[in-house]
Amino acid sequence: MREYLLTLCVAAAVTYLLTGPVRKFAIVAGAVPEIRARDVHREPTPRLGGIAMFGGLCAGLLVASQLTNTGDVFRLSDEPRALLAGAGLIWLIGVLDDKWGMDALVKLGCQMIAAGVMVLQGLTILWLPVPTVGVVALTPLQGTLLTVAIVVITINAVNFVDGLDGLAAGMVCIAAAAFFLYAYRVWYGYGIEAAAPATLFAAVLMGMCLGFLPHNMHPARIFMGDSGSMLLGLVLAAGAVSITGQVDPDAMRLFTGSVRATVHEMVPVYLPLILPLTIIAVPFADLVLAIVRRTWNGHSPFHADRGHLHHRLLEIGHSHSRAVLIMYFWSALIAFGAVALSVRRDGYLVVPAIVLLSAIGLVVLLLPRFTPRVPGWAERLVPPRYRRSRRRRPAADSSAVPPGLNGATAVGERQRFTLRRKIDSRS
Secondary structure (H helix, E strand, O other): OOHHHHHHHHHHHHHHHHHHHHHHHHHHOOOOOOOOOOHHHHHHOOOOOOOHHHHHHHHHHHHHHHHHOOHHHHHOOOHHHHHHHHHHHHHHHHHHHHHHHHOHHHHHHHHHHHHHHHHHHHHOOOOEEEEEOOEOOOOOOHHHHHHHHHHHHHHHHHHOOOOOOOOOHHHHHHHHHHHHHHHHHHHHHHHHHHHHHHHHHHHHHHHHHHHHHHHOOOOOOOOOOHHHHHHHHHHHHHHHHHHHHOOOOOHOOOOOOOOHHHHOHHHHHHHHHHHHOOOOOOHHHOOOOOHHHHHHHHOOOOOOOOOOHHHHHHOOOOOOHHHHHHHHHHHHHHHHHHHHHHHOOOOOHHHHHHHHHHHHHHHHOOOOOOOOOOHHHHHOOHHHHHHHOOOOOOOOOOOOOOOOOOOOHHHHHHHHHHHHHHHHOOO
């Protein structure tokens, strides 16, 4: 655990320190696009934040390769090199898109090529654990097509949700944290070394997001751009592909004498089929709704609009910060709920907790103008917007005579001041 935490901290520190110089470089390079009709920010903001994220990825993997336990991942598996190859390609495509723009179909083709590069390097799905069926081995063609599909869908899901300050980085960080807990449990709890690459990818991904978030929270000083959103999506998909198609379920030795007990014990085996969908459930839902909405209106699925979930939260009255926090909440509820179900398979405590939190989330979602207030003794501990409105003091009378001046002198001073303003306005 300490080596993973060290890798996370290094990735976060490098990303945080690189973001400032990258922002200055983006301004000099002219990567500051004009405000579009679908944008919610009011001032032009530089992009290319993905450059700093890619630096954090490289630094995290470099440090991990020199440590004792995480270094075995590089010696026993080609998956880290496959991730770095695909990430480098998708990052370069994103940088070109942030600077000069790129056609949507061309960008989609480049995403498939980046996913194909990872497959050629060894990061692919070899088999699938299917409930009531068992482990189904895939042919090389089936594994390649499925891997490319998962990578491309995840990349575009993260790219679509990148519409508010801090939204994409925060949601991916939450997803990576949930995925890290699951992958670490499979690696450490069951002693399966094949889950170590996915654990490492999740730790590095958390570091990249945590290092970039301070610069990207509202009001953002820099955007990650497509170079950052596509990079985050690819790393997230790489971890899901690694633990889904590389971990042998038979190695967990969960089979028992009773069929019912075996079904309960096999939940961690089947969870990889669900977890990659739960960690991107909100972005994926936004992606599907966007495609249906645009196709229904006669537009291309890649036609940009203001119909995303975060845009609708703003339209019903939520502030920018509250809309982001609501999206954080639902992402965390779905992702960590799935992980909790893998730990507590009986569901007696997990399911009621999820239902209760969902009810609270719906109340907050449907009451956009509700502002909680705190008692007077706790006002110093919260931001001013949550404090009770105090009685305003009466404004000073403008006709009051300043001290040291009699009435005539004060009137003359006011007349000369008014005349001077008129002359200045005419000139």
